[in-house]
Amino acid sequence: MKLSAEMRAFEERIGHRFDRPELLVRALTHGSVSSPNRTDNQRLEFLGDRVLGLAMASALLDDDKAATEGQLAPRFNTLVRKETCADVAREIGLGEVLKLGRSEMLSGGRRKQALLGDAMEAVIAAVFRDAGFVVAAEMVLRLWGDRIGQVETDARDAKSALQEREQAKGHTPPRYEVVRREGPDHAPEFTVAVRLADGSEAQAKAASKRNAEQAAAQQMLDQLG
Structure with a gap:
């Protein structure tokens, strides 16, 4: 060939x-x-x-x-x-x-x-x-x-880091929600939003819900500096 x-x-x-x-x-x-x-x-x-x-x-x-x-x-x-x-x-x-x-x-x-x-x-x-x-x-x-x-x-666990940050401020834990699921069953793509007590929000996509949550948490951490 x-x-x-x-x-x-x-x-x-x-x-x-x-x-x-x-x-x-x-x-x-x-x-x-x-x-x-x-x-x-x-x-x-x-x-x-x-x-x-x-x-x-x-x-x-x-x-x-x-x-x-x-x-x-x-x-x-x-x-x-x-x-x-x-x-x-x-x-x-x-x-x-x-x-x-x-x-x-x-x-x-x-x-x-x-x-x-x-x-x-x-x-x-x-x-x-x-x-x-x-x-x-x-x-x-x-x-x-x-x-x-x-x-x-x-390799930091972004979800744990974000939750610890919010708890240190006396806030409720971050909330995660799947806002969209795309693609065929063998190759799905999830869009997950994370929302904080103060109304802040970040979204991320990944091939699994767990990875999308981690990516969204990392996105939020990056936004917060």
């Missing part, structure tokens, strides 16, 4: 030239364009999530040899969550080469966090299938870059 110029450029951005280019094409094919003759990226996404997890767990153990399991767990969750995968996908221009059906294209699918995060995991699996775990893990660590060293700060 011969890849397009755009796909070749994407290979350069991730730092891996595929011996089996059909794996990359499959990783970048969303379910909205699948057909009997074309396989989408859902199975690769399933595998990529596990490859990413193993790569990150190993990297965290190497990065901090004195950390306890209780310290490592939130760092791990921060590095492998869908939002982080989507951020990396944006940095490497994954959305530009993502193959989408017409409906997803019209609804801004190339920018959707859930689609980008899923495709990023699928690309990781494609590299794993093409060249093995060592090469896939090296790519992951290269693309995630400084996130691993900064993860202690990023």
Whole structure:
């Protein structure tokens, strides 16, 4: 299979030239364009999530040899969550080469966090299938870059921090509400609002209600300084 110029450029951005280019094409094919003759990226996404997890767990153990399991767990969750995968996908221009059906294209699918995060995991699996775990893990660590060293700060529990802040002021706890749910069942996107006793409000989107609540809490903390 011969890849397009755009796909070749994407290979350069991730730092891996595929011996089996059909794996990359499959990783970048969303379910909205699948057909009997074309396989989408859902199975690769399933595998990529596990490859990413193993790569990150190993990297965290190497990065901090004195950390306890209780310290490592939130760092791990921060590095492998869908939002982080989507951020990396944006940095490497994954959305530009993502193959989408017409409906997803019209609804801004190339920018959707859930689609980008899923495709990023699928690309990781494609590299794993093409060249093995060592090469896939090296790519992951290269693309995630400084996130691993900064993860202690990023892994803060924003909901707990916001609640402690409000309680210290004698206020009632923050209230969270799902204001919108979009997307198909296999790739939902939740918009959650957090509201404080003084009327302040912040909103955020994520692929799960829990992550959306955390993101909304972090948004509120950022607004409050």
